[in-house]
Amino acid sequence: MIRIFCFSGTGHSMAVAKFFSESLRTEITDISQETTIPCTKSEISIIVFPVYCGNIPKIVKSVLPKINSKYFVLIATYGRISTGNVLWESARLVKGKVIAAEYVPTGHTYLEEPAEFDDEILKPVLKMIKQPKEIVVKKEIKGILPFIFPNLRSRLGVKINRTSDCNKCALCERSCPMQAISGDKISKRCIRCLRCVKSCPRNALKVTYNPLLKKYIEKYISQK
Structure with a gap:
């Protein structure tokens, strides 16, 4: 079973989540304070969320450890400025093996840019989902900001x-x-x-x- 979890404020991350939803024919669970995390264990959970000020949004940070899954795919969207080190930080929060982790540049919310992205970035991720294999998410230089x-x-x-x-x-x-x-x-x-x-x-x-x-x-x- 594959599940998709997404937190999206203005639709940029949701556009990426919909790419996975359409490609894998799987519904999307919206992440919020009222989100009910399924008790049953998933084979693969895809988590899509934006980078905020170089960090993981609070709501996502609180939900990640609660998701019960064997494998995880971590997708962080960002407005082409700073990714921080959120994929490495997310990988440390989930309770399962990470099989794919990708930063996806998209329009910047504060510039009111459209929710556009290059789906070519995500096609290799689809292949990783079909043949799950644990990867090591490398720690990057985050800077002090x-x-x-x-x-x-x-x-x-x-x-x-x-x-x-x-x-x-x-x-x-x-x-x-x-x-x-x-x-x-x-x-x-x-x-x-x-x-x-x-x-x-x-x-x-x-x-x-x-x-x-x-x-x-x-x-x-x-x-x-």
Whole structure:
């Protein structure tokens, strides 16, 4: 049995998960605070998630050790800036053998780029799934930035505000994977995945980026 688990804020990681879903004809389990992890052991579990500030998103970090599987495929999407060392860190959290681990560059959420990626990167992974064999995920140089108050940097860099278009339908509250929204308040549990913004049918949630953050992202990507 193959299972696919995915955490995706604005759809970039979900696009990659759908590639596996269509290729393997397997459903996707959305990762959130309310996710029920199956008790039965899978043969292979494919985990797809984004890199946030060079780190594994909190929600993914808490779920990885709970997934019961013989083999794991780890897929980390990133906005072409920093991968940190999340594949190595993820491999240490799962309770099973890792048979494939891949970084997939895609559009950057904060630049409102589309969820596009090169599926050629993932075709070798499909072959590894057909013939499972444990691999060693190498530790890479992470640098110091991911260690410097990632949550604080996220809060200072990205602000989410309601506008007068909000009709209090609470769809954003229900869609939040961290259960960070209650009424008009957004708590410190918010990880700036922007799923609430994406889910609002009235575009009543507006994102404001710190000018220095946006300039840094645009400059870094333009040099790639």
